Amino acid sequence: MAAAVAERLVRSRGSTSPDHGAKPAKRPVDEYVRRGAVVLDKPEGPSSHQVAAWVRDIFDVDKAGHAGTLDPNVTGLLPIGLADATKGLEPLKAQDKAYVGVIELHDDVPRNRIEEALSTFTGDVYQRPPKRSAVKRQLRVRRIDDFDAIEIDDRRILARVDCEGGTYIRKLAHDVGTYLGVGAHLDELRRTRVGHITEDRAVTLHDVKDAWEEFKQTGRDDWLREAVIPFERLLDHLPRITVRDTAVDAVCHGAPLAIPGVLDIERTISAGDQVVLMTLKGEAVALAEAEKTAVETIMQETGVVARPHRQLMDEGTYPQHWGEDEAEDA
Incomplete structure (x- = not known):
């Protein structure tokens, strides 16, 4: 990071x-937490809002917020700001994102056509937010910097996407299927980068809980200071x-x-x-x-x-x- x-x-x-x-790294623990951030590896299942609420409750702070919503079935990077650190989340939300996902085609397509289709969807693309989105459903342009196949197994494409913040990857997968004339849907998705923050820095909910419990029981804060980072690190870009x-x-x-x-x-x-x-x-x-x-x-x-x-x-x-x-x- x-x-x-x-x-x-x-x-x-x-x-x-x-x-x-x-x-920032030397703040007293109470201030360190209140002005801290958790780079969470979000699990599949709960909403981003629910995960942020769990982190809030673990540290018993008044509020927590996240920098960019992930759908419940999507895993990966979810930066969470604690208490006072929520003030510094906004600049991170607009940063470029990276994802790895599985696209399932609805019929057989030659490999060269798949690769050509992914290449076609690099650059500026038009997207309309889905009906269940919280934002206004206006046609908008999003930039796709890189869209390629890591692996192709029959109708399943393991793809990597580097894109502008606010890009709907599920819609991108659907549009690839339409372009190929066979239809497609997004089967799995993981966010691997948010701006300058990469998944090698991510911690799990279990890590966060264990680090806080160890501090409360022993007074040792070294693990806590690994699980929580100063919110200034979210602004390094x-x-x-x-x-x-x-x-x-x-x-x-x-x-x-x-x-x-x-x-x-x-x-x-x-x-x-x-x-x-x-x-x-x-x-x-x-x-x-x-x-x-x-x-x-x-x-x-x-x-x-x-x-x-x-x-x-x-x-x-x-x-x-x-x-x-x-x-x-x-």
């Missing part, structure tokens, strides 16, 4: 006080801006981040990009929209760099520094 290290432009050097906040300690609380109150409050910024950031504002300790402060490029941020002395639209850190985590100009409009 490790993200590539992006090149950063340094505007200023800074330091951080150990008296405020904490490195977003470009980031590192914020001075003295600017953090103002951003938590919704103030825009101005240039003097920036320590460093990823080189690739452009105006209009969604970014995550981070402390020097690696804590997520807010999701924001960039108003300047990285180069402008480094070269200029005044102006707003980013405007928060989703606060991720509680007000008061860092001390107030009202009247200073690190996080106010230019």
Whole structure:
């Protein structure tokens, strides 16, 4: 699940006080859980909502949410945010997904025609959400990056799909059958990737339950910190801006981040990009929209760099520094 290290432009050097906040991996257990996420290997049978509720109840927190619904009979990756971590799920929902599934054709088709059909459905495809979908049933375009056969056994196709978030794989299988003129349905499906998160990091419900019970009974938290990850790891795909300690609380109150409050910024950031504002300790402060490029941020002395639209850190985590100009409009 490790993200590539992006090149950063340094505007200023800074330091951080150990008296405020904490490195995400070093948070006290109660805070670690409330600001934690579980990359769950969802079993077949229950709904995504039910599975998230089970995880919520295991940790006895007030709420839990998931990043992208899986149908009850679908298995695989279901990232779940606990309590305060639900605030950080939204950016992950729109990320590309990967699946492995079994498509059952309704009649015999030569292998070369099957491979040609799968290739035809790469690129942009039109889909209308199924009737039981919670979204409006409007025709929409979804991007299929890769759609190929891992194995073909008579009428059964073990296929791999890399696609844009919001793609209906069941509809894709049906459309392949229509294209081939024989009909088809999706027999099995497993999600193997959500954005930068891959299934090698996934844990089961049993893992989660056992890790929490071990902590409660022994006080040992090493297994717990394997089963639960800091929610910041769900945001590793977003470009980031590192914020001075003295600017953090103002951003938590919704103030825009101005240039003097920036320590460093990823080189690739452009105006209009969604970014995550981070402390020097690696804590997520807010999701924001960039108003300047990285180069402008480094070269200029005044102006707003980013405007928060989703606060991720509680007000008061860092001390107030009202009247200073690190996080106010230019």
